[in-house]
Amino acid sequence: MPEQPSLSPQETSADLADLPPSAKLVAKMLEYEGDSTQSELAESTLLPRRTVRYALTELEKNGIVSSRISFMDARQRIYSLELGDGQRVGTGA
16 A cells, blocks of 8 residues: 655645634644643633534544544543654644
8 A cells, every 4th residue: 555645844734724714723722732632622722612623623634633542531532733744743641
């Protein structure tokens, strides 16, 4: 199976430009605060949880954000901003 090409910063910016303002805000908060849960993002952005959930779905669909299951609480997912070379941005939450 061929490896997917990684996104350059220019491609990520172009993808982000086409997304709704809520997704841009969520991406910016992940950039500033590092890895976060949906609840943490809703609290820090002051957006409704449903809006944050939609923004995260759009960001994941475009390869800008990735998620993983939290080891502290398996009911939650931790969201991370992706760099162009497939690396994550931020600190552990």
